[in-house]
Amino acid sequence: MNWDDLKLFLAVARAGRLASAAKAIGQDATTVSRRIRRLEQALQARLFEHTPSGHVLTDQGSALFEAAERMEAAAMGIQRDAAPASQLAGAIRISASEGFGSRIIAPHVGDFTRAHPQVQIDLIASSGVLNPSRREADIAVMLARPKAGPLIARKLTDYALGLYAAPAYLASAPRLAGPGDLASHVLVGYVPDQIYAPELRYLSEIGSRLEATIRSSSINAQAEIIAAGTGCGVLPCFIGDAVPGLVRALPEIGIERSFWLVVHRDLRGIARIDRFLAWLTQRIEQLRPLMMGRG
Structure with missing residues (x-):
């Protein structure tokens, strides 16, 4: 397998279109297409699906993409280590x-x-x-x-999230034995129209009708509200586990x-x-x- 062919493969995968990749790396599209076919023949695998919207990675292509990115990172690491401090x-x-x-x-x-x-x-x-x-x-x-x-x-990296609360809140709040009990609790979460990414819509994964009653656009503010014993809410574990006094309320709730x-x-x-x-x-x-x- 030729490393230069892998670099062309990465360029096409990132650009999503053969012509765009060829332009970005300064080669003609015919050459890039021929070398992608050569790579597919060497691997005996189809790497791209040709669709009206461009080149889409197949399952084998996705696996190669991850491996090729690791190889690229290693090669860049060699260059980084050799870079003079003055740069x-x-x-x-x-x-x-x-x-x-x-x-x-x-x-x-x-x-x-x-x-x-x-x-x-x-x-x-x-x-x-x-x-x-x-x-x-x-x-x-x-x-x-x-x-x-x-x-x-x-x-x-992947990261985990869980439901957190202060022990004082759990002691005074209604029974919390499972996700079904959350409807009777004070929930802390994001302001709905301030959510900038769908990945932040945590409560809907626990229960379709759950809504936060205390809301903030700041995850750090949410953590402080929960730590004050005001309610419970979903936090990244790297925040929830680091805030003094917070505990996992329902360990069976795991979001990634x-x-x-x-x-x-x-x-x-x-x-x-x-x-x-x-x-x-x-x-x-x-x-x-x-x-x-x-x-």
Whole structure:
């Protein structure tokens, strides 16, 4: 198998169209098509379905895509390690959801800046994520893989969520033996018209008629409301397990989501960007038990 063919495969998979991929990498579409066919022959697998909307990965193509991205990351790692320290200067703007930015990046980013003091970090941690396609951010940690744009995206980590409450609330509230009892409880959650991603609609997965009666656009504010004994609500485990006094109210309720690491493809190969991507990936590996509620 030719690594150059794999790079062409990645370009087509990310662009979704043969012509767009060919233009992006400076080759003609006929050559790209021929080399994709050569790769399929070598693997004895069909990698793309040709649809009116473009090239869509098959199951075998999706499996190869994940493996090829790991190979690409390893190759980029070799380049990062060889980059002279003098190149590690300049600004990095990172956009992340409020919870991830404030609870995962913020407490640890000093480790990165101490190692690279000439790099300036702008951390935008808010309700909503800036768009790397429009160059609003250099790096984004998103709740879903973007469907379009000149972007490189890969799954950063899965994470777990659970129902949390303060013991004082549980002691004074109605019986809570199962999800069916939640209708009689004070629920804390998001303001419906401020939910910026469908992945944040947690309560509907527990019960179709459940609605929050105390609502905030801020996940950190929700955590504080729950910790004050006002009600119960769904929190990421990396928040709920870290807030003093909170407990899992119904351990059988388990929700799982994913964070995706997204960067504009033109920024790959820039030393400070690649070094931060590698640092964040390594940090998440160390924090995986916390992310999955096993910390």
